[in-house]
Amino acid sequence: MKGAALLLAIVCCGAVQAADAQADYRLGLKYRNGTGVVADAxxxxxxxxxxxxxxxxxxxxxxxxMLAAGEGVQQDDAAARRWLEEAAALGYPAALQELALREPDPRKAELLMRQAAHALQHR
Incomplete structure (x- = not known):
């Protein structure tokens, strides 16, 4: 029984952390856009x-x-690219699409667009 309780605590803690991260993101958007709060980049x-x-x-x-634009942070193209690639690696459609638009190789760009379309269909 102790093992099951520990497992439940671990799972619940992970769910709370994920919810906290989503809450951070939503609150960050409110501050970015000035929605219900004074805008603070x-x-x-x-x-x-x-x-x-x-x-x-x-x-x-x-x-x-935000990194690419220097919005609320120091402008940093390399860090912006890394975060874009991280989001794409997790199947985030907008990130895949953005990488496709930046890709000079037409074949790779097409593959990225297909991945973006697939990701949109399976959200």
């Missing part, structure tokens, strides 16, 4: 980065855009 970036580090693909994609 720095606070938004911190919250969104926390969610990205917790493996929230939408947060990874958003952080990539």
């Amino acid at each position: 720095v606070r938004a970036a911190r919250l969104i980065e926390a969610a990205a580090r917790a493996q929230v693909p939408a947060a990874m994609f958003t952080l990539s855009n």
Whole structure:
């Protein structure tokens, strides 16, 4: 019984952490857009980065855009690309699509677009 209780505690803790990461992302978006709060790009970036580090693909994609634009963070193209690739690796459709648009090789670009379309169909 102790093993089952420990397993349940571990699973619940993981679910709470995932929910916290999603909450960080949603709150970060509110600060980014000034929805219900005073807009604060720095606070938004911190919250969104926390969610990205917790493996929230939408947060990874958003952080990539913020890094590319220098929105709330120092502009960093290399870090922006890394977060974009991380989101794409997790099957985030917008990230796959963005990588496809940037890809100079037409065959690779087409493959990325197909992956994006597939990911959209299976959300």
